[in-house]
Amino acid sequence: MGSDFVDQPSVTNDGKQLAFLRIRFQEDVYIAEFSARGPRLGTPRRLTLDEANDLPFDWASDDKKVLFTSNRTGTPSIFQQSITGTSADMVVFGPGQKAIPRFIPDGSQILYSVPTDSNDISQPVRLMRVLTSGGPPQTVLEARYLNNYQCSRGRSGICLLSFQKPDKLVLAIFDPIQGNPHEVATLPQTPAGWNWSLSPDGKSVATAPIGGSDNRIRILSLSGKPTVEIAVKGWNSFSSVDWAYDGKGFFLSSNAAGLMSTLLYVDWTGNAHRLWRTMTIPPVWAIPSHDGRHVAMPIPTILGNAWVLENF
DSSP: OOEEEEEEEEEOTSSSSSEEEEEEEEEEEEEEEEETTTTTTTOOEEEOOSOOEEEEEEOOOOOOOOEEEEEETOOEEEEETTTTOOOEEEOSSSSSSOOEEOOOOOOOEEEEEEEEEETTSSSSSSEEEEEOOOOOEEEEEEEETEEEEEEOTTOOOOEEEEOSSSSSEEEEEEETTEEEEEEEEEEEEOSSOOEEEEEEEESEEEEEEEESSSOOEEEEEESOOEEHHHHEEOOEEEEEEEOOOOOSEEEEOOOOOSSOOOEEEETTTEEEEEEHHHHHHOOOOHHHHHHHHOOEEEEEEEEEEEEEEEEO
């Protein structure tokens, strides 16, 4: 059955036939207008029209293109597509799985990760970079348990990465060209781990535990200020967190029951506003454009067919 899901199975009275729904979630990149007044989200418009899993991670500095991963060629790779276009361009070539594409602060290069062994998560991960104008990829660093990284916006910004260790999550600032990470903060391990996002100005990190009943966003200062906790009113079981473009709020996804993914906008006082809801298992997160007028989101398309098995 692959990665599909089986739903609503039923057997005939004589036990000779089994009927069920075979369901598959295909994740596509959607674009929606966003306004912090309200706040409100416009009706999302599907950007990627292929039959593949597409996940957005960043915007070009002019907000005219979205950077995303796609398995449309069989192996996950990095693509870029104009928000007014109907087709995407591959921006990173070569064999191997590629994940989490992010622009460095000046927008001149793209960071992405490549596992050295896709079948063994304990093996080192290579953090790579490639010029947006093309050219051969270069290795930034290689490390075990590297699971996320992000750069702040603006030419003088910083880049941050995280290592998932058995007892803690380690956050480290690194140079996007030379590597050289140095630890700046740690978080105690939770059962499902942490999700985090670097603030647009590069001064703070928003962190949220994945799943569970903890409803707090923790804001870690990278300049030595005390940690700030924001209790999200009426919501928990988070699966993602991303800063709003102006640093005045956060986009979170919540899926407490496991079957309904909800995208929230949360302000600094913990007030949560529901922006979008879809009856799917995968999370719906929001990556804001630099000007804050749009967000890019992965929204699953549900594909399903009825099947009947005989003589099973």
